[in-house]
Amino acid sequence: MTSLESPPMFSQLAQPLRYAEALLERFSRLAGLTEGHSLRQGLVEAASLLTGCELSQLYLLDDTHTRLTMAAEWHQGSWQIRENASLPSDYHREQLLQYCLCQNQILAIDALDSNLHDIAFLPDSRRPWRTLLCLPLLSEAQHVVGVLLAASMQPLPLSSFSDSLRLLGNFVVAQLDLLQRVSTCQSPVSEDSLQDKACPSGYGLIGESDVMRSLYQLISKVLHNPVNVLLTGETGTGKELVARAIHDYGFRRTRPFIVQNCASLPENLLESEMFGYRKGAFSGADRDHTGLLDAADTGTLFLDEVGDMPLALQAKLLRVLQEGEVRPLGSTETHRVDVRVIAATHRDLKSLVEAGSFREDLFYRLSHFPIELPPLQERGPDILRLAHHFSAQACSFLQRQPCRWSQEAESQLLGYTFPGNVRELKGLVERAILLCDGNELLPEHFSLHGAVDTNLNLRERLEQVERNLLIESLRRNHGNQTNAATELGLPRRTLLYRMQRLNIFPADIRFQEKADVR
Template structure:
């Protein structure tokens, strides 16, 4: 009995000693090797490896390898898509431990393990998370004998996460001050190539990190012009499917019959003009990502076929009686309220729940005002480079002019305004007169307006914003505002809002 109690106590004491040892290390460069050594000693395994993902999540590197009591001095990077390393890919994509008490080289690809005198028989692989709860690396231990290593999973994962946090903290503390980003700068690699440091965008980055390395379908929502396609591309480019195709299809741009043949393909003779077999976009995106923009505008008949793809991974081309499997990740986007469309019978309820497993709502630009100037500088640099000009200087008046604008068209409107301003700029300095800002988006700066006029201006802006969000659909706008349609029409008439304004 005493021996049974003493054994867990002895392991707990060893674990505490390893935590203390890692905490006392002063150099970030020593932590990977120390963690690998600690994992090997605690588990009693011949091998321990530490893999780290880079800040863009596109490269998995062997940072440290402890083999037979000594550190192996070499570095190795795995292919960026991790396709050849299915065991490591599983841990990354599923964000869950993998324990194999009987490792079979004929069934499992183990080229990432070093060659030794005996075959490897047991394996434990653990995902390590960073401060934002995103997978940032893998800790692996392996033994040449058949062993159940699952009992070490919790303690080694805690130790690895602690060491990873220490490693990142020491790297930040030792980074030279000159390398720190300026208040207004291009996007950081950790932001997946997107621009913005506001709290609203940080929340988006955290959600992207959660879904990056798993095959879950994603639904992007938000107003038009908020950058939904950019986020979809970031999810693809920084995920494990990055080496495969990224296909885009706008569901509102084609009539139903053409959209069906475009998505699912067709067989020769399926309809007049079908002179040969043609693959659809699901086949073109096999292994990669299919981005379905404006999913709320997809016809109901096609929604049923899309649901079949999501549930079973099967596609049946037009004119064919046979289905075939595809491995496609669906990222859908809409500016519409899909729940309201479900209630109206214009969107399938089962498809809505299937797509909304992981929704990401993109904030409008007015909700991330801190990012406006950063985005403006970025677009100005892009426009100057395209026109082969020297970068334009920004006057303080121009920056203040932009900062006070509401941007009903969001990032798309800002991009167009800045590109036009760069074209108009001839003296090398951007001025307020270079920006053609719509009065409805400007803050009220007329101190001569009385209270009634100010309130009417606020109401007019609110109605315009809602009508634009719903593409001029007055019934949907009235429902969103909680008004009868007749009341909305009356207020539009009183405030002189015409279809041209929308």
């Protein structure tokens, strides 16, 4: 390279040699800083002055990738301090920042339009922002750890600065990491500093109890990490809602979300639904059929009741998880898919593995990140929050005035065990709204046969326990009286007699089965 030539990095600049000298000077200044705050401020100042932009911002992710924080801002010639600069892991409203972080792509917009682009993260200005440059910053391990942003009210060719500014930003990220490691070695970290006192985002879920806060923390860990998730917990705890929250607030939110209940179809139909088939694969296959794995390509496939999946189909699913390849029925060729699998079950998969009805290798593939959903009984005050939410929903649907809650009705709900969890609560509230002729929900509008009543004698309490046992068995067997009688070790005639004596009606069973969880 002769003295008149400039590196390709500077070839698009008007004065490349002068810019190279200014860039080198900034490198030298930043290399001499030994404090993290000064490094962050020095970077945004350098980005603004080198590009001629009125604004430069630095956003950094925390170690767990669950919080994006504005670490520094240079605006109109000075450093700024803005409130609410920390964004939770569902920073989906900052779509431009999210694109850089999740796609590891440089974003340069020469004609910024607030009607087309969400630029709420930029400071208010009398003049509109015209150009924007977002640069993903990488760690030493080549993981995206932040974004360096430059914006101007002038039509500047910001894309020509992208390579050099990214080198400068990555250098500062490396320096910050080095300072953090040195600081960690020199001073112990207290336990209090490791605890996040703030309540994380609810991700569209309802609840502020301690167990739900812990659940939100677990959800935040997998939103932007492409790992398989296994949701466990009792029936009715809302596993599909959690799966949808992980999808809707994660990096695949704009892609398909496909749901399949593994217990709802026989083995041959489930296989053709999941993997698809080619014309002529079997009798009646008169055309090609796209399977759920292909339909969920680049998105999320939620497999509910995965513990009921047949063993032969488990082997085919394992290959998809291992190799990312799908072979439709009747085809000799495989093709690749990019699908995130979230599985759910209320059964103990470890026991199924020991019994030989669930593949051990598939279990470990699915359970990279297990999340256990808490039963409603452990959620304390969330019971009333959910009950009020469901009653407001039901009243709105029925186009009637919202119902008030009597203190006695609320106390009765809090004293109930809810074996059907949130699904049962929703059904009970919806039924109570229909039974309520006035505008106040009373205890008699709820059929809480498991609630504690100190006025009952021993015989009445035993009958309550027996009634609950029979109803639970009938629900598990979808109302099939023969199967329920076999499960309970009773003759079917005895079961029918006890149902009549204890006033168990079909509505007590079906109503809970059809209620959705919110």
